[in-house]
Amino acid sequence: MIQEARLGIGIIGLEGAQAALAADYAIPRFRDLLRLCAVHGRYSLVRNASCIVVSFYKNFTLSFMQFIFAFYCGFSGLTFIDGWFLTFYNVMMTSIPPFFMGIFERDLPSEVLTHRPDLFTPLSHGLYFSCVVFLRWFLEAAFHACVIFYVIYPTMVNGDYNRQHNIYGIMVGSMSLFVLVSVVLGRFALQIRYWQLLQVLGITLSVIVVFAFFTIYSAFTRIGDQSTYWQSYILMSGAKFWLYQLLLFGSLIFIIDLTVLCFQKNLWPTPRDLAEREHLMLLESRRRKREPADQISNLGVV
Incomplete structure (x- = not known):
């Protein structure tokens, strides 16, 4: 057997x-079989599924932006993002949060899972990883890519960056990649359900790595190519860079994605969402019961 x-x-x-x-x-x-399946088995599935879907999401978003740009360059194979930026996008800029999610992520506390074995059933129905979940992440990546590209590309092509510095495609690509990394990291933050020190460190370290790499890479010239020289300093010294970051990051993550997530949790909650809500209400009731006892003990000490 x-x-x-x-x-x-x-x-x-x-x-x-x-x-x-x-x-x-x-x-x-x-009796340990319950904890093995309901807790450790569930956490293993949650971590693997989260790591896979967010990894596909960040690559879908970047690839779809390149796909849209192909219509503007006659499908010549030209990329509007520098090759080194494309290489380090997966290696350094967005690799740390999925790695930590694959190790530490959990959706519900272990005490809830041991008392609610019925929560194990939706896992077999593709709660975290299925064709529908995969398609939803793909459509979300395509939507984010379209918004980022069609907000940045038309405005920068006809803007002052192109006239002043004559580095048309590279400047547009760098700005798009800056915003893309911010949106992807923000989406990672919405996906994380178990926040602890290393999860926060992963997001923070990714942001630091992005700005450090852009700054250091733009400080040097390459043999026969000076298109990226001083590029990050030109971008970050202008108001457009920070306006794009605030506008696109805020609108895509905090307005659209967060709103959809709130509607889903309140109007179409899953059994996991209901169990999480019940657990939070239980913790709140325990806290309220402890407050009068703490006040009485404090009065006794006085």
């Missing part, structure tokens, strides 16, 4: 350790 199953779980017993040695996981007591 253990050899034919996708995942073998053995129980260490008095009859010997053969089953435990042949299994993928071994537990000392049968």
Whole structure:
């Protein structure tokens, strides 16, 4: 039975350790099976699914912007973002948060999951990873890419950056990538359900790496190519750069995505959302019960 199953779980017993040695996981007591499946199994699925969908999202967004630009360059294969920026987009700029999500993410506390085994059932129906979830992330990435491209590209092509510095495509691409990274990191922050120090550190470190890389890369010239020289300083010294960041980041993340998330949680809540709400209400009621006792103890001390 253990050899034919996708995942073998053995129980260490008095009859010997053969089953435990042949299994993928071994537990000392049968009652530990609940925690193994409902808690550890769920967390494993949540972490893997979160890491996969956000990784596809950030690549879909960048690729779709390149796809839109192909219509403007005659499908010549030209990229409007510098090659080094494209390389380090996945290597340095947006790789840390998905990595930490794949290690530390969890959707509900363990005490809720152990008392609500019924929450395990929706996982088999594709709550976190299915064709529908994958399609939703793809459409969201396409929408974000279209908004970023069609807000930045027309305004900068006919703007003062092109006339003053004559670095048409590269400047537009750098501005688009700056905004894209901000929007992607903001979407990561909305996806994270379990905030702790390393999750905050991952988002913060990504922002620092982006600005540091752009600044250092623009401070040097390459042999035969000076299109990116001093580019980040020109961009960040203008009001347009910060206006684009505020406008697009605020509108896409805090107005659109956050509004959709709030409507979903309140109008079409999932069993997970209801369990989370009940847990928060229980914690609030416990806190209120402790307050009078704390006040009485403080009066007694006085």
